[in-house]
Amino acid sequence: MIPFVDCNEILFRGTFIALLVAAFVGTVCFAISVSYRLRLRYILPELCCMICAVLTFCFLGEGIRIRDLGENRNDFSGSICFLPAWFVAAIAFLLLASVCVCLSLVIKKRLSSLTAMSVKEAISVLPAGVCFYDETGRLLLLNERIGNECREITGTPLLDGAAFWSAMCEGNTADGIVCSREGDSVLVEKSDGRASCYKRIIHILDGKTVYELSGSDISREFALKKKIEEQNAELWKMNLRLRKYGETVTEVTKERETLAARVRVHDGMGSLILKTKRAILQDECDKDALIGEWNGIVSLIYSPETEEDRADEIKKTAESVGVKILYTGARPPKGSEAEKILTNAVFECITNTARHADGDELSITVSDDGAFFTARFSNNGRPPQAGIVEGGGLSSLRAMAEMAGGSMRTESFPRFLLTVIVPKGEKEDER
Numbered sequence: 327m328i329p330f331v332d333c334n335e336i337l338f339r340g341t342f343i344a345l346l347v348a349a350f351v352g353t354v355c356f357a358i359s360v361s362y363r364l365r366l367r368y369i370l371p372e373l374c375c376m377i378c379a380v381l382t383f384c385f386l387g388e389g390i391r392i393r394d395l396g397e398n399r400n401d402f403s404g405s406i407c408f409l410p411a412w413f414v415a416a417i418a419f420l421l422l423a424s425v426c427v428c429l430s431l432v433i434k435k436r437l438s439s440l441t442a443m444s445v446k447e448a449i450s451v452l453p454a455g456v457c458f459y460d461e462t463g464r465l466l467l468l469n470e471r472i473g474n475e476c477r478e479i480t481g482t483p484l485l486d487g488a489a490f491w492s493a494m495c496e497g498n499t500a501d502g503i504v505c506s507r508e509g510d511s512v513l514v515e516k517s518d519g520r521a522s523c524y525k526r527i528i529h530i531l532d533g534k535t536v537y538e539l540s541g542s543d544i545s546r547e548f549a550l551k552k553k554i555e556e557q558n559a560e561l562w563k564m565n566l567r568l569r570k571y572g573e574t575v576t577e578v579t580k581e582r583e584t585l586a587a588r589v590r591v592h593d594g595m596g597s598l599i600l601k602t603k604r605a606i607l608q609d610e611c612d613k614d615a616l617i618g619e620w621n622g623i624v625s626l627i628y629s630p631e632t633e634e635d636r637a638d639e640i641k642k643t644a645e646s647v648g649v650k651i652l653y654t655g656a657r658p659p660k661g662s663e664a665e666k667i668l669t670n671a672v673f674e675c676i677t678n679t680a681r682h683a684d685g686d687e688l689s690i691t692v693s694d695d696g697a698f699f700t701a702r703f704s705n706n707g708r709p710p711q712a713g714i715v716e717g718g719g720l721s722s723l724r725a726m727a728e729m730a731g732g733s734m735r736t737e738s739f740p741r742f743l744l745t746v747i748v749p750k751g752e753k754e755d756e757r
Contacts, residue, residue, distance in 0.1 A: 510526055684707050
């Protein structure tokens, strides 16, 4: 059989490397077992394998002196380097396999058992700050997070658990930190909007009192609470506005009805005055008919009004005063508030065209601008000699448009132009 000292280079060097790795792994395994305070049944096999690997490496070192340094073989008679190569290699790789098995058992034991070190490691990775202290404030166990929190809140390192809790309860904190106590918990508000909640729990262990102090980040919940409080404040203000609106809605409704009645009376009387004037000038006066119309104007405000009635009334009024209506563009929906306002504007413009401008054509252009209708009224009569002064009719029309959320504008030069902008609105019977 070939002795180990005379074996091939790969086997010779591989054996030494295997022994070095076995010694290193055994040392690591031994250190882990001791640090985690494992039992002797785990520590002794690792220690034996490690010592055997080191001793074997030392004894086989004589083979390096013979083979690489050229020393005399006779000086090392009886050395284990003259043992069969396969036997020495088997021992080296057996030691390596043994320490690897020991390492796997230690790791398995470490992962499947609860030790003091595992408890400390678990606390250190918690997202919440945790510490335990006794009645004197002496710290028993803590993690890094609560140490950083204490330094941020009080400006000092965490050396006394009872002092830290008292500082938060009494508000002795750094600038920008606000603490408020609620029972056995303390809410900590920070200047950057973050918030933490600290709670203290009392434990009795072997007749001794141990305090557990834990703090969790509640920044998101605190921000939601603030947002809800702001929304509640807005709702409270809105509720006040709704109450005030409820108190005045009856009065506003009466004012709208009064304004509508005034507009109807104004339009009716204006058209009747022009009709009477024209009949007298043309010497075609039917006194009984005119008197009947004048009597009817008194009850106009109380009479029910339909869309067909208003349309026919516009046509009759325009024909009676000799005004031709030229209408182009969009038409508001039947029964809508926009149609009601624009109808009143038509009555007013018919009266003003015949009475003040001596015109016989009224041009009406209505455009659909999305949420609004824009109506422009002009005539072919004389242009105004001065700026338009709004009388009862135009003032009432402006009030109706603005009350509905629209607006009205008049222009005098180079010719008269009335622009009425009203929201589309809905049918009154659908409100």
